[in-house]
Amino acid sequence: MKIRIGDKVKFLNDIGGGTVVSIESSKMVNVENEDGFEIPVMVNELVVSNAMQEADLSEEEEDENVAIEEEEDWRYQEELPDLKGFVEINVQEDNLDPEYYMALIPNAPESPIHKGLQLFLVNDSNHTLLFHFSKQDGSYYETIETGTLEPNMRFNLMEMKERDFEKKPTFAFQVIPFRKRNQELPPFLHREIAIDPVKLHKKGAFVSNEFFTKDAHLIRLNEAPTNEVEEALENISIKEVKKAIREQGDLKRPKHMMGAIVSQNLDLKEVDLHIDALLDNTNGLSKSEMLRHQIEAFNKEMESAIKDKIKRIIFIHGKGNGTLKTQLYKEHRKRYIKYKIQDASFQKYGYGASLIILRK
Template sequence: MKYNVGSKVRFLNDVGGGVITRVKNEMVWVKTEDGFEMPSNKSELVVIEEATEAKSETKVLEFKVEPKFEKKNEESSFPDFNDSYIENKQKVFTISEIEHEFKNTYPSLFVAFVLKDEKNWNVSDFDLYLINDSNYEVFYNIITKYKTEYAQLENNIIEYDTKSFITTIKRSDLNDISEFIIQAIAYKKGIYTPQIPFENRIKIRPTKFFKQNSFLENDFFDEKAIVYQVGAGMEIKLDVDEIDREELKKIIEKKEFFQTQTKKESLLIEKKKEVSAIEEVDLHIEKIIPNYLGMSNAEMLITQISHFRTKLESAIFRNIKKIVFIHGIGNGTLKHELRKVLDEYYHDLKYQDASFKEYGYGATLIFINK
């Protein structure tokens, strides 16, 4: 029996049923008539109506701005703190569970526009997905601007390591949609390091959706898609498709590029170890993202600086004595921004040009521990 998004199902061990919104392995999420999304095992469901192309398009974008007031349940749906704490304290974790728990320090969210018909890409509509590629659960609210009005598209909770279908966007609506706003709060059950709620905006430029090379292979879908990163521990309130170098420079100077707080979580896997060797990190974009075609200069610079800070924080935590960042010569932009970050956020660290014999003028050596 196939369990596809859009299929109607009934519960075997309970009253009622609903429509499948997402599927992961043996778990199926069903949206009931009350509007709640309930996770269930496939063995607890029976399909009463298969999803069809026509059915899958029933959740097409509708822009009707009407305020909704829903009566909240008196009992909170959030887990009891003490119960979660006791459960986590008593649980014996496996190695794989520990590795998963600490695989991401920050919530990492993506928005993807997936072609419904890849063969006829130039006339195809798009499926909009939200992807949670982290070990945080995330409460999200998605808003769209249609013509001159803002309307809520969907709000819900997305579990870690999952992707959630949001809606189907008609190609004919692209000229009337100017932006999507994604607001999110990341959390974990029990004890965890709180994260700052963030909001990011995706400016929609219709011309991008009419270029075949805009749709790229990706890690989330078999089909090609346009994928935007909207959350990775940074609050980036800018349109990376339209920003130029001067605007980026001003934003960095105003401290809007990075959050000022540092986020460190204690690791359970290994203790800090003294390492005497010099660590080396290559910041060339092709070393960070092999498939970077279609990225603007600003997007590439943001990715490189983010990678630089992640590796530097890791080196500090692991007591690395020296670390070399290879940035190349180029026009000097990456080197300049890298050193600006060091001066502003890591002023206690000393740095200099790395060995000219090995790197020319294309690398910076940072001294972490004396």
């Protein structure tokens, strides 16, 4: 649905309506109601009531005064279901290791803090999640959203504005996973996460992934952080945050320390796809030629691992700008879709490696 400034709109979930006075993002607009107050409203909670809705824009036309509600894939849960008559849906046979994520999607990747971000809960499991999401406010927890999230789905919890980062925000998740039928009850999850704005300005903070069509910053909820660097960042000052924002784009990826391709055992194989681990000399090679060598190495190692009956294979691609990971996922969808792919251990690789499960 397309909404322009000046459109007369009605509220789907409330009485009344108003006039669109400004566009915040593709998902959010500001509406001046009948009392003259300007309020932010999600695009999917509005219906246009004037003839301007009939006008259309070509795909090539870009207009900052138009909000277009973007189509998401089937994994996006628009509304939270009622538990009455509870039925499990979207269950995937090979998704046996429950993983839950907090995901941040920037409205404008080049300026994530200034333009705001969408915050999602991602349920990458065959369990239904009963969840409570809150924000720590001094000595209190302010409830933001509660509900039930179905298997292998995601839900938009809130939009974060620039003002939300004036003090480093801390959010709390409480999650009870359950199924219709289970051999044992999975543990209750309680996780508190302080979002570090410095990290969101670093190169590679937002990466391609299997949950969204856009790059996302993912934090796995059922894996507590133990990295000493992460713990040190918990105490970073606001002054340092502002300095990092001013110096945005000046951060470079350190040279990787993984070494060459290593085959450990029949259960796990680790493959380093960094170009200097594959080729002794890259002089004269274009970026596209380097990428071709890396994808060829990916296919070669996949075929070898399948032939040798390896259970799991990890490809180290680094974070970088996400090009190699994106191509790797495309190749996986084209040739190896029957095998599950996911991020490898965050503790060991950060977001710089992907795990493919070949057999149980």
